[in-house]
Amino acid sequence: MVPENYQSIQINMEQFKNAITSFNTQLSAGVLEYFRLDKLKNTNPDAIVIVGMGGSGQIGNLIAGLATELKIPVPILIYKDYGLPRISYKNPFYLFISFSGNTAETISGFKKMTGLKAVVCSGGKLKKLADSSDAPAAIIPKSGLVSRQAAGYLFYGALQLIKTIFPNIKLTGHTGINPQTLEKKGLEIARGIKNKTILIYGSRKNNHLAYIWKTNLNETAKIPAFSNSFPEIAHNEITIFENNPKNTAVVLLCDEKDNPRIKNIMDIFLKLLKNKIPCIKINLEGKNELEKTWNNIILSGWTSYFLAQSQKINPRETKFIDKIKKLTK
Incomplete structure (x- = not known):
């Protein structure tokens, strides 16, 4: 309709x-x-x-x-x-x-x-x-x-x-940023997590990136999404998967520069989830941390955009946020 x-x-x-x-x-x-x-x-x-x-x-x-x-x-x-x-x-x-x-x-x-x-x-x-x-x-x-x-x-x-x-702050280059090259990948991820509650996980080092995924999915696609980080979730939140939660998908942000022990925990986590719930592994790409950040933000933007498109909803509109702001002036 x-x-x-x-x-x-x-x-x-x-x-x-x-x-x-x-x-x-x-x-x-x-x-x-x-x-x-x-x-x-x-x-x-x-x-x-x-x-x-x-x-x-x-x-x-x-x-x-x-x-x-x-x-x-x-x-x-x-x-x-x-x-x-x-x-x-x-x-x-x-x-x-x-x-x-x-x-x-x-x-x-x-x-x-x-x-x-x-x-x-x-x-x-x-x-x-x-x-x-x-x-x-x-x-x-x-x-x-x-x-x-x-x-x-x-x-x-x-x-x-x-x-x-602080004039000595270092700004690395970001020549490897091309939003169009991430469009197809964003569409593929959107198809894999459509109509599900999304849990976005990464290392503590990349917790800020997982959080941006969460908020983009919340605001743009209007879907429930939550973020957390390893190794902390291996001590509590990971137990929710023992009950094979329905209509849930995991997005796992993986970084080659993560601590080897964290990477090992993530590998074990993927094996535990195999054939239980959808889990999309995203390798952070870029020559430095800044490129990885922008590529990740762009990819989360594409994914959220295609989810909004599939539901025929306005990706820019945030009615509840606007109402709360208006009513609390």
Whole structure:
């Protein structure tokens, strides 16, 4: 049966697909606009606290997960709530990220923070607050994207602010990123996990990537999806498979650089699941951690897109999220 809003869904499908195929255009700090960067120089913070929710909050997870690769010299804390966290650091740098610039939780924290702080957004209330308080800012170009599709903009904007403080941060290349080459694989994965509850697992090192799979499947395809990591799940969650849960599928993110003991646990896990429930093994591909990250995000985007397409639902729309935001203003 064709839904009443079929034409609208098709338009949104096309917009969503175009955002995936053009993702490369986001992978540069030079496409953003920056203000008051000089205020970050010679500040020497002893920690970075990244505040954000939803697709914007994922950037904190990404930067924390890539901190070793990027050679960020101080601890990174992630905060996803109203206000500010209680921490023991004496001179933290707070980075507030909100794609829309109107996220209530993020704004509440910005208003309370009186020390070193900066913002990444596309405008909205957060930009006005940054301007009025003379705080450094990275401004994303107007694009018509939804926040979960703007990971490149948000990441490089945040990283440019951090790099202003720590100039020795290392940014590896990402020449191996081609969204079109992952389209077919995304379709194959979508067909393998359709109409199922999805459990996404990886190593603790790649927990941020498993979480992005989960949230993309939740928001874009509107399906139940959950993420966790090895070795922790081998001590608890793995027992759910003893009962052969129905309508469940596993997506396993495998990395050649994972600890050999973790890889061994994953191999045993695959053998235990054989002929019980569908399990799709995804080998993270890329010359470095950054390429693996972007390829994985793009692949999760394609998979979510094709699942939404198969259900004839709008991949951009998030009715319940929008209602909660409206009712809690």
